Amino acid sequence: MKVGLFFGSFNPIHIGHMIIAQTMIDSGHIDELWFVISPQNPFKKNKNLLHEFDRLDMVDAAITGHTQFRTSDVEFNLPKPSYTAHTLAVLCEKHPDKAFSLIIGGDNLASFHKWKNHETILAHHNLLVYPRPNTKTPQIALTDRIHFVNAPLLDISATFIRTKIKNGHSIKYLVPTEVELFIDRKKFYQ
Ligand SMILES: Nc1ncnc2c1ncn2[C@@H]1O[C@H](COP(=O)(O)OP(=O)(O)OP(=O)(O)O)[C@@H](O)[C@H]1O
Ligand SMILES: O=C(O)c1ccc[n+]([C@@H]2O[C@H](COP(=O)([O-])O)[C@@H](O)[C@H]2O)c1
Numbered sequence: 001m002k003v004g005l006f007f008g009s010f011n012p013i014h015i016g017h018m019i020i021a022q023t024m025i026d027s028g029h030i031d032e033l034w035f036v037i038s039p040q041n042p043f044k045k046n047k048n049l050l051h052e053f054d055r056l057d058m059v060d061a062a063i064t065g066h067t068q069f070r071t072s073d074v075e076f077n078l079p080k081p082s083y084t085a086h087t088l089a090v091l092c093e094k095h096p097d098k099a100f101s102l103i104i105g106g107d108n109l110a111s112f113h114k115w116k117n118h119e120t121i122l123a124h125h126n127l128l129v130y131p132r133p134n135t136k137t138p139q140i141a142l143t144d145r146i147h148f149v150n151a152p153l154l155d156i157s158a159t160f161i162r163t164k165i166k167n168g169h170s171i172k173y174l175v176p177t178e179v180e181l182f183i184d185r186k187k188f189y190q
Pocket of ligand 2: 007008009038041082083084108116
C-alpha cells in the first residue's frame with residue numbers, strides 16, 4: 001500500500017489543501033493520503049493556533065466519506081519540534097506494510113536540504129512535489145525519488161480564512177461545508 005503524507009497545521013484545513021490532496025490521489029503515485037496534523041510548527045508562532053484536537057476534528061470533518069483520505073495524530077505524542085525524519089521512522093515502525101511518500105510544495109523542496117536528516121528521508125521515501133508560486137531552485141540532486149505532480153495554483157491560505165472570519169465575512173466555498181459548519185458552531189477564529 002502506497003501512502004502519501006501531507007503535513008500541516010491545518011488551522012483550518014481549506015480547499016487549497018483538499019485540491020492538492022485529490023490531485024495526488026489522481027496522479028496514481030499513491031493509494032491513500034494521510035493528513036498529518038502538526039501540533040505546532042516551530043516557524044509559525046501564532047496566537048490563533050487552535051488546539052491540535054480541534055484541528056484534527058476539522059480535518060476529520062473535511063474528509064468524511066472519502067475512502068482514500070485518512071488523518072494521523074502521530075505527532076501529538078512525539079517530542080517537539082517534530083522533525084519529519086523522526087515522524088517517518090515512527091510511522092514505518094508502526095506500519096511495516098506501507099510505503100510512505102512525502103507530499104511537499106516546490107517552496108519546501110527548495111529548502112529541503114535544510115531539513116533534518118534529509119538524505120535519510122530521500123534514501124527511503126519518494127517526494128511528490130506540487131507547484132508553489134515564486135519557487136527557488138532546489139539545492140538537492142533531482143533523483144528518481146522526486147516526482148513533480150502538476151496541480152493548480154490556488155492563492156488561498158489558512159491565514160486568509162482566519163482574517164475573513166475575524167472581519168465577519170463568509171468562508172463559504174473556501175473550506176469544505178462540514179468545516180464551515182464546524183467553525184460556525186464552535187465560533188472559532190472570531
Ligand atoms: N493553497 C495552497 N496550495 C498548495 N499548498 C498549500 C496551500 N495552502 C497551504 N499549502 C501548503 O500545505 C501545507 C500545510 O499547510 P498549513 O496547514 O500550514 O496551511 P497554510 O494555509 O499555509 O497556513 P497559514 O496561513 O496558517 O500559515 C504547507 O506546506 C503549505 O505550504
Ligand atoms: O523535519 C524538518 O526538518 C522540517 C523542516 C521544515 C518543514 N518540515 C515539515 O514540513 C511541513 C510543512 O512546512 P511549512 O513550513 O510549509 O508549514 C511541516 O509541518 C513539517 O512537517 C520539516
